[in-house]
Amino acid sequence: MTTEQFAARHIGPDADAERRMLDVVGYDSIDELMDAAIPEVIRWHGALDLPEPASEHDALAELRDIAGRNTVAVSMIGLGYHGTHTPAVIRRNVLENPAWYTAYTPYQPEISQGRLEALLNFQTMVTDLTGLATANASMLDEATAAAEAMTLARRASKSRSSVYVVDADALPQTIAVIASRAQPLGIEVRVVDLDADELPGEFFGLHLQYPGASGAVRDHTPLVGAAHAAGALVTVAADLLALTLLRAPGEIGADIAAGTTQRFGVPMGFGGPHAGYLAVRAGLERMLPGRLVGVSRDAAGNPAYRLALQTREQHIRREKATSNICTAQVLLAVMAGMYAVYHGPDGLRAIARRTRAMAARLAAGLRAGGVGVADVAFFDTVLVTVPGRAAQVVADAQRRGVNLRLVDADRVGVSCDETTTPAHLAAVWAAFGVPAFDGDVAVDPAWPAGLARTSAFLTHPVFGAHRSETAMLRYLRRLADFDYALDRGMIPLGSCTMKLNATTEMEPVSWAEFAHVHPFAPASQTAGYRELIAQLEGWLAEVTGYDAVSVQPNAGSQGELAGLLAIRAYHADRGEAHRDVCLIPSSAHGTNAASAVMAGMRVVVVGCDDDGNVDLVDLDTKIDKHRDALAAIMVTYPSTHGVYETGIAQLCARVHDAGGQVYVDGANLNALVGFAKPGRFGADVSHLNLHKTFCIPHGGGGPGVGPVAVRAHLAPFLPGDPCGDGGDGRPVISAARHGSAGILPIPWAYLRMMGAAGLARATGVAVLAANYVAARLREHFPVLYAGNKGLVAHECILDLRPVTKATGVTVDDVAKRLIDYGFHAPTMSFPVAGTLMVEPTESEDLAELDRFCAAMIAIRAEIDAVASGRWPAGDNPLANAPHTAAMVSADEWPHPYPRSVGGYPAGVDRAGKYWPPVRRVDGAYGDRNLVCSCPAPEAFED
Incomplete structure (x- = not known):
């Protein structure tokens, strides 16, 4: 394989296709096109100072060498990051499956039912474990979720105070992010030792950690009551695995719960990505930032999923925004939700009990050896006191292949998790200088009064129906088949570039040397x-x-x-x-x-x-x-x-x-x-x-x-x-x-394999593709904006407003009809209402570009049929799109156009036809009847 081959694989059009596209656009070369399109005042004519491009094989070899300089130690640092076993069926069929990782945000619900169901599972998992009414479809990480909880509390609290109280036993990185977010908003953050100090007289919110960073499990009920008496809202940052055994935050009156789902099967990855979570009590759901999946119905009255209350996508609110969670962590939320589906409530309890038993045994061995262990209730983390010896203990443990947390000169934190083994405990005891412990320890020691969980969770059938790997594999395949992702065909979204995510770029993400490193591991590792x-x-x-x-x-x-x-x-x-x-x-x-x-x-x-x-x-x-x-x-x-x-x-x-x-x-x-x-x-x-x-x-x-x-x-x-x-x-x-x-290995690999010339060619072909689409479609749909010599950049806006005014056919109708033709819709009504913004990218070949143009031209002809009266305005292939297999195979067909026109538009490959699982979704109905957790199976009966 030559070094030039990857760029040729990444970029769709070959030299002949490029020539044909240039002929349509009217230029002799891409350089000539770019000289015309880009203002000379900003044009840069140099060559990027990057290494010569590597072949795919050589780039992976280099990455292997780099990965080999990381040390995969046993991590017992904790602080919100834990070792976990990703079930292989989830790793292979979600994390490493392009049907899941190349999908776009589910703004088009009809072709996103699989990932929407998976996210609804995630939301249900979070609400069940936290004991709160509504959870969103993931946040960026625990610290940013906690910061969003702070601003939510400020909006919802009746207190006029600008003071936000944070538990001194909160995760240090969470405290840092909260403080950074608070400062420009005029919020005063007070970090308080809640074991020793009183709450201030006035404050609008209280952040508690459960269990604390020290490992301590406390009964926060009195603090919650005191905060509510002061008019403040309470956020509990809770460990979801601990909540399988501990009383839920909602059961002690918490208003908000925030945290991470990392330990539900998602590798540490030196800090991410992981799906944070945010859940709220009833009455706060319409203030919840980010995305929220809800249940609605389609045009046939059948249940269907979609993003609920979409105006909470705060970037739409512009200067009136109260939050900015434009990106969630959907792929990781799917993994975490599927981890709960895979294990079910009994499996999660068993993991939690084993983790707690390991921590209890660790503590018993240290005590037996004369080492001081904090006399508090704990779940998975033990705080150990060794006056003046903490650094020495941590260094000794590192030599034995185990990373511990250095709290200060006198204290060490040790966290157990799903991956902890008796051999790990033996290494820790040795690092503290105590003999191996073989005494009896209660497998499930008693919690202090009132802290043990008594409520059920994950009772929905989805968390019990997939115990065998066969069932789990088929469930994941079924959901993936519901969806349209980049592995099926073109996603021509303007503003959100959807191009090739090459397998060579993706492969290193699963390597242990990248996946299983704690973000606070020693620099030497x-x-x-x-x-x-x-x-x-x-x-x-x-x-x-x-x-x-x-x-x-x-x-x-x-x-x-x-x-x-x-x-x-x-x-x-x-x-x-x-x-x-x-x-x-x-x-x-x-x-x-x-x-x-x-x-x-x-x-x-x-x-x-x-x-x-x-x-x-x-x-x-x-x-x-x-x-x-x-x-x-x-x-x-x-x-x-x-x-x-x-x-x-x-x-x-x-x-x-x-x-x-x-x-x-x-x-x-x-x-x-x-x-x-x-x-x-x-x-x-x-x-x-x-x-x-x-x-x-x-x-x-x-x-x-x-x-x-x-x-x-x-x-x-x-x-x-x-x-x-x-x-x-x-x-x-x-x-x-x-x-x-x-x-980060993904963009590293992309840059390493493309090189300077490959990157420049990718840009040129992306601009060429957009101008090719604009040139082919301009006579059918006006291109709203253009620059020098009528050229666009890498995307073009097709103006459907004249069509809508003349015929009543809307941008939504065209977007949904494109599904019948086998395409994800372009960006709808952004940045201009009533338009479609198209970005073809450099990765789509000429055949796919032509297929898209042909579909748009055919849709224009369908619009003309509505305009001429051949099809009525309210009953035509556009108004009824998308067409499901159930719809076109029904015994009755009351529509004025043939079934074949609805289900198999011109140019569609009948053998490879994508069928959406639901008809057009009624979002307004779902917003009026808000349901954001898994509905009972009976809801889906005919």
């Missing part, structure tokens, strides 16, 4: 990870033209927040903390405004002109009005309208002249790599979506990585260490220093 991260950050800096990069943000939304907090800290460091206005074009991603609000900034919207570009006259007006308070402008480039705006350099210069910073949203970097560098054309900071441009798959709505890249003057304000001493004052964005490090 993580040399491979640190080398990989340093190389990746360096390559990303080269690609973007910036000076420094941090991969800590574990979603694009978090990268935005990190960049804005860096700007905020930069102004404060210069004595200009009063600068708090963030200019945002009206065309921008809604996440931009939401992030600005979370960063404590005031949003001022800048208008766009008739061509969709930022209105530079309005920009000057807004700058003049807010000059002394101007902090930044956030602008997406190419624009959200899919255009290379010619005024970008002027925009940057005008904001800089007024003392502001320029934030270029890197969501559309797939149209720039190798041809322009934001750090060179005037931007100060960008976030990059590694789950878009750099091939981390979407996973049904996460995982993602959103690194923040900055010029040198902002580098001192990049995210800090969540478990550092906090002395540098840098904000903390995620629970782990390097965020979702476990999936």
Whole structure:
């Protein structure tokens, strides 16, 4: 295999197809096309300083060598990260299965029923274990979930206090993230030792850890009562495995529960990705951030799943946003939910009891050897006192292959988990200098009065129906078959690049040397990870033209927040903390405004002109009005309208002249790599979506990585260490220093195999593909915006508003009809209502591009049939789309068009036809009748 072959495999069109596409667009070469499309003022004509591209075999060999520099030790550190056994049937058929990892966020519910059911299982698991009414469909990690719980409490509390109380026994990384989120919002965080100190007189929220970071299990009932008496809301950060044995937070009156589901079968991955969770009591569900899966019905009246209350996707609310969870951790939530399906309630209890028994035996052996163990109730973590010897004990344990937690000079924390064995306990006893223990210990020692769980959980049949591997395998296959993912065909979504996630890039994620490393493991054991991260950050800096990069943000939304907090800290460091206005074009991603609000900034919207570009006259007006308070402008480039705006350099210069910073949203970097560098054309900071441009798959709505890249003057304000001493004052964005490090081998491999020339060609072909689609469809659907010489960037917006006005056929009708033709719909009604935004990417070959264009042209003909009166407006293939197999095979067919037109539109491969499992879903019905946990099986009976 030659080094050039991977780029040829990644990029769909070959040389002949490229020539044919260029003929349609009207250019002789991709370079000529890019010279015409990209303004010369930002055009970069150099060659990226990257290693020569490696073959797939050689790249994997290099990664094997890097992975070999990590040490996979027995981890007994705890602190929210634990060893776990991923059932092989879940690892192979979910984590490593493109039917799951290449799926998009389930905004099109008819073709997402499988992952929606899996997420409903996850939500049911969380609500059952926490004893609360409603859980969302995952958060980014425990620390960010806790921070969202804090802001939710502030919105819901009747207290006027700005004080938020945090248990001193909370996870240190959680405290750090809460403090970082609180500061720009004017919230005062008070960390209180709740065993020794009183609660303050006034506060709006209380965060408790259950069990505590020390391992202690406390009865929080009195504290919950006291907080409620003060008008405050209570969040309990709970370990879900412990909750199989411990009383649920909802049973002691908690308002919110937050945490992680990592130990439910998801590898530690040096910090992520893992699915956080957030659950609330009844009455708070409409304030719940993030995504929420609910049950509704389809056009035939049958139960169907969909995202409920979608306006809670806070980025849609722009400057009125109260949160910004644009990315969840869907793939990992599916794994955690399936872990519960696989084990069921009895299996989870057995794992928890064994884990607790190991900790009890560990403690008994230490006590028998004369070592001091904290005299408190505990679940899996033992706090051991060895005056002056803690570091020595930890070092001795490391030599024996076991990592312990150094609490301070006198104390060591030891956590047991599902993977703990008697040999591990023997190594720990030896490290403490005590003999092996062979005495009797109660297998299930008694909890203090009132702490033992007595309520049932996971009672729904789904958690008991798949005990055999045969049944589990078939259940996973059944759900995957319900869905449309990138392994089936094109997902032409504008704004969310859906391109090849090559198997070679994905394979290393499962390697033990990457998967089974604790984020707080000693530096001596993580040399491979640190080398990989340093190389990746360096390559990303080269690609973007910036000076420094941090991969800590574990979603694009978090990268935005990190960049804005860096700007905020930069102004404060210069004595200009009063600068708090963030200019945002009206065309921008809604996440931009939401992030600005979370960063404590005031949003001022800048208008766009008739061509969709930022209105530079309005920009000057807004700058003049807010000059002394101007902090930044956030602008997406190419624009959200899919255009290379010619005024970008002027925009940057005008904001800089007024003392502001320029934030270029890197969501559309797939149209720039190798041809322009934001750090060179005037931007100060960008976030990059590694789950878009750099091939981390979407996973049904996460995982993602959103690194923040900055010029040198902002580098001192990049995210800090969540478990550092906090002395540098840098904000903390995620629970782990390097965020979702476990999936960073994917973009590393992509960059390593593509090389400079491959990356530039990928960009050129992506732009060519978008212009090819625009050229073929322009006479059928107007292309709303274009730049120089009528060219678009990597995406184009098709305007359906004239069609809707003339015929009543809506953008929803076209989107659903595309399902019948075997396509996922493009992005609907964003950034302009009544439009479709199409991004073909560089990975789709010419045959697939032509298949999509043919489908859109055929749909236009169907619209014309409605317009001419041949088909009635309310009963035609578009209004009734999508068509299920049950619908077209029913005994009765009352529609004025043939069954074959509904089920087998022209050009569809009958042998490979995708059939959606449900008809069009009624979202409004589900919002009026909110059901967000698994319904009884009887609900699905005819």
